[in-house]
Amino acid sequence: MTLLRRMGALVGRELRSYFYSPLAWVVLTLFLLVQGYSFYLYVELVNRPDAPHGAVMQQFFGGTFLYWLFVIFVSAAITMRLVAEERRSGTIEGLLTSPVSEGEVVLSKYLAAVLFYAFLWLPTLTYVGVIAGLAGGGPVSWGPVLSGYLGTLALGAALLAVGLLASVLTRSQIVAAVLSFTALSLLLLLGALELFVSNSTLRAVIAHVNLFEHMEELARGIVDSRRLVFYLSVVVFCLVAAARALEAKKWR
């Protein structure tokens, strides 16, 4: 019970700090600008005779590099301040001398980041409404839309965990952002290796961590539990590492 109270206070503080800072509103605005524009492009695209195969929302989730770039950018921007800022300003001292564990601190910060990330995507639900409207009462296949959001959330959950880990490792927000942006880019590009590797075992391994492929499946409505387990293990690994690193950072 007191655990919930403590974590509630931690998550609440974190969310307040998001919305009291200009960063949140800048990220939110840019996010909607880019997503809105790409959505418009997809809608235009499917009306052309040489349109790529697939529904608009299917393209919307991971269809272009815009999606990936922005998810990575947003994850780094959301997580960079989480711990680095507290270490720089010294508020970490008040936090870690309170009766809360490093694990609780890391988990709460992570939950706040995921909530903020989900909040960013919330307005894009209107696009689904637009599609339903454009379809003129025709059927919208909800399955792929839902699994697309599920995939975006799972992907974000994993990337945010990596970003949080980066934020624990440094006292500078910029370094944290660069660190997570690089790590996330590498993680993403790892999947692209699949095209160049001939060894079949290695190919299978890479296919397992190919984020592009995961997203493509999910956008088509295929929910493979192996993919979700992969994202979950990234999250668990990063959060445990972050909590350990925070404990170890007790020297200054």
Place this chain on the structure above:
Amino acid sequence: MSVSSPAGSTVHIRLERLGRTYGSAVALDDVSLEVQRGEVMGLLGPNGAGKTTCLRVLTCFLPPTSGGAWIDGLDVRRDSRAIRQRLGYLPENVPLYPELRVAELLRFRGGIRGLAAAELRRETDRVVEACGLGEVRRQVVGTLSRGYRQRVGLAAALLGDPPLLVLDEPTVGLDPNQMRDVREMIRGLGGDHTVLLSSHLLPEVEAICSRAAIISRGRLVACAPVAELRGDRSAVLLTVRGPRETAEACLGDLAQVARVELLAQEGETLRLRLHGPRVSEAESRERVAGALLAAGLGLQELRQETTSLEEAFVRLTAGEEEGRA
């Protein structure tokens, strides 16, 4: 090494041969200290002496590199969580979240102590009242003056009424009126609470603390009741009428007097200072008076000269200055 803590135990904080290094730099070296329950203890030292490091070890923010520290018999290495539940801490420079309002910040700090909603409201109101924060309750922390920030930090440390308060430089940045208020408040906390505060202001420690420990270059150089620190190695001042030789001879014969110093002479009137390790004690003073009267000298004045804590401090920490020179 661990000590069990019987409920009635009077030792609240115990440091034993505590050491802390940062790489090759030694911040704390072999510090042993006990603080009794209900005591207001001052940690005095020049800047960089290791006061903050010492408090950080006690609040479980830094692990010790040698020796150990116990609070209520709980080990800072093993029982960090239980210790943190029992103490309120005002860190140096009062780091606060600048974007939050005062009330929000206090609710947050109370919340992470695990206070339930009703208790949280009551406690927030109590500390806001106690620290005079009523006017700025709704104000954003980043816009507060230094004095108010200091008081917000103090209020946050008081949340949940922990039995031990660790305050790092609690009156820095306050104006004289606020300083007096905060000192009065801290004095009022003694008895029910154990308070350990650090300061480089001697008058502050003299005003608030019952005991003081002086730290210099990471080492404990003195630890005693403030009165004792101040009176330590004090002298006796005399005004005597009579021949100088007689006076010096009769005083020099006393075992308690190590040295007689002539301060001034006006005709038959002599002003003298007597030195000796125990010369200012009551018994010695009686002997001095007796000897002077027996020798037929006129005793006009005899008083104990107490060195101020400041002098004691300068003397005890002098090694540091020499080391730097």
